[in-house]
Amino acid sequence: MSNPVVSHAAQVLAHVPGLARHGSKPSRELPRNAEVREQFLGALRSFDEAVAYLPHQAYIGALHPRDLPARPWIGAGPAASRFTSGGEIMPEEEFLGLLACLDQFGLVTLDFDVAELAAAGLGGHPLAKRLDLDRLAAASGDAEAVAAEHGSLPLHVERDRLAAGFRRAHDSDDALAAAVLLENLACKATGTLAVLHLIDDHGIDPDSIDYVISCSEEAVGDRYQRGGGNMGKTIAEAAGLAQASGADVKNFCAAPVPALVIAGALVASGVFRNVVVVGGGSLPKLGMKFQGHLRNGMPVLEDVVGGSAALVTTDDGVSPVLRLDGVGRHRVEAGSSNPQIMEALGVQPLEELGLSMLDVDDYATELHNPEITEPQGSGNVPERNYKTLAALAARRGDIGREGIPQFMAERGMPGFAPTQGHLASALCYLPHAVRRLTDGDATRVHMIAKGSLFLGRMTQASDGMSVLLERNQG
């Protein structure tokens, strides 16, 4: 059996303030209060502000999250680059163009001016050669007329300028309504952008990819099979991975870690050599906490959709090893309190390997940006997780009680991910983990993800999974 390794990872954000109103919360709240709608539109960020926002720079890999300064982060970042080696932050006009490039069903009609802007932006983009830019001209037209059609959505840029019309695909199938398809296409586009950066920025042959596993949150399907999928193969096709097929792993926010483990198992067993794990962004979560932001005089911070992709491949003697003997799972009988979940995921797998909690350099848990969550009363999610992990380390005797703050500071990190659960659930740390376990001085990174299964009203249970990444001994 070959050790599977994670050789490369890429992360992208698309800054989409115009689409933020189509997030689940704003789409319900804004139409019923004109004053709130005005406040919302007035609190949207410019592209330069979004690029300079330090958590976004951490997300695309420009700085390690432990190098973030003390908060507030709003307005704290200097002018920054939208590109890193393995990621970018894409402006909205380009992203609307990307939606049009990846739309095979005439869903998107771009305003002529926006189509021109998108063509100029994407034409000069480093990934232009991998995009079908001819589709942009075909997708341009009378956006206003399309937006006025029954069941269509108007899409905007620059606060309130009509940029596109987005059609439904069926007159009576709710699973093919315009709002649902916009979510799905935004997920496809961000996932595709992440995969394109993964292969292009790191010189990976697209034809070498055998399989793509999507851990995205969106449910692609029709009324006879809502959530039927398959975003994995959809993204494989869109990214030009001609020899690949794919499938989806669904597990609420926890999906990335089982996706990584399954990818590792496929490689270790010899079924496939190269498996991409990808997560596209979650448009419904845009503006989810906007009321807290407005109440505190802050900009609407949930104005980006994210994407993440990683390559799991055979042992190259250098890249971090995905330890399939270091997988933690949350058993049915384990109990659903946070300490019980963290014990199952963060402690038991280490004990089974004879490791202490101090043998892990970095714990990557749910790394939601607290500057987004705290104003709406949702607290600091990563800090809560690190307190629990540190308390468990103290209970095991790995540290004394007085060592809890040091454990949290040295082995934890501030949350830096947008509130798109699966991206925040450890997946966003992969580029940093790969760097820390190759060029850096870390030996082990513990990837821990949790999922709120109970939200689907089929069970009262939670779930979660963890996996250990370890420096390759060559």
Added chain:
Amino acid sequence: MSPVFDGKLVIALGERDGVAGPAIAACIKAAGSEVVFSATECFV
């Protein structure tokens, strides 16, 4: 039976990182009251 819950019908709403709905429901039942609905919510 606790007088607080005496004769009451209870809706138990838990929070993912705090106390889950079923855990609240178990305490309420142990106190002798009836839980008519329990659920857990996630706020991130």
